[in-house]
Amino acid sequence: DTAVSQTPKYLVTQMGNDKSIKCEQNLGHDTMYWYKQDSKKFLKIMFSYNNKELIINETVPNRFSPKSPDKAHLNLHINSLELGDSAVYFCASSQTGITTDGYTFGSGTRLTVV
Amino acid sequence: DQQVKQNSPSLSVQEGRISILNCDYTNSMFDYFLWYKKYPAEGPTFLISISSIKDKNEDGRFTVFLNKSAKHLSLHIVPSQPGDSAVYFCAASALNSGGGADGLTFGKGTHLIIQP
Numbered sequence: 001d002t003a004v005s006q007t008p009k010y011l012v013t014q015m016g017n018d019k020s021i022k023c024e025q026n027l028g029h030d031t032m033y034w035y036k037q038d039s040k041k042f043l044k045i046m047f048s049y050n051n052k053e054l055i056i057n058e059t060v061p062n063r064f065s066p067k068s069p070d071k072a073h074l075n076l077h078i079n080s081l082e083l084g085d086s087a088v089y090f091c092a093s094s095q096t097g098i099t100t101d102g103y104t105f106g107s108g109t110r111l112t113v114v
Numbered sequence: 115d116q117q118v119k120q121n122s123p124s125l126s127v128q129e130g131r132i133s134i135l136n137c138d139y140t141n142s143m144f145d146y147f148l149w150y151k152k153y154p155a156e157g158p159t160f161l162i163s164i165s166s167i168k169d170k171n172e173d174g175r176f177t178v179f180l181n182k183s184a185k186h187l188s189l190h191i192v193p194s195q196p197g198d199s200a201v202y203f204c205a206a207s208a209l210n211s212g213g214g215a216d217g218l219t220f221g222k223g224t225h226l227i228i229q230p
Binding site for chain 2: 040
């Protein structure tokens with residue numbers, strides 16, 4: 001039973017399109033995140049949601065919008081896709097105050113904008 | 115500005131020997147450090163962590179050492195096994211919690227290759 005699952009695993013789309021990536025966690029964690037791994041392999045945080053509230057937004061363009069219908073889901077919507085958005089996007093979750101296990105990551109969505 | 119640095123993009127070690135992966139950080143507010151392991155086409159998986167109040171944490175073949183004065187930590191794997199071949203990410207948190215809502219800051223990763 002996958003703890004953090006994200007779909008799709010691969011996404012190829014044209015510039016200017018709008019797309020969504022879905023993420024679900026079944027661990028009962030109270031915080032979910034989106035990370036971006038760019039071509040230089042850096043993993044950088046984009047958003048985190050705690051109890052349906054956006055906690056941080058690391059200078060991400062407003063074309064990116066997280067949507068959390070409930071504590072177990074954090075979807076990522078991207079409008080007007082650009083070539084530079086091509087990357088691997090990872091969803092993750094954690095439980096605030098639990099220090100031993102860090103984050104649990106999904107397997108990633110490889111987005112290619114052509 | 116990289117707050118967490120892994121200066122070795124890759125490391126090759128013979129099976130059975132010790133693997134030592136290094137990580138440096140610049141933010142003195144970091145108080146929790148983690149190592150993640152990543153295989154191709156998979157997400158990072160948590161390996162081991164250490165709080166800033168400790169200088170060593172051991173879990174089986176994996177040991178993490180923290181030198182706060184040098185702002186340096188290292189991951190030791192002994193003995194190294196073929197299945198240890200992966201990319202290892204060092205990460206740090208400034209919230210006194212490894213799972214804090216403020217997120218983790220990651221290094222660029224070191225690709226560990228275990229030679230048979």
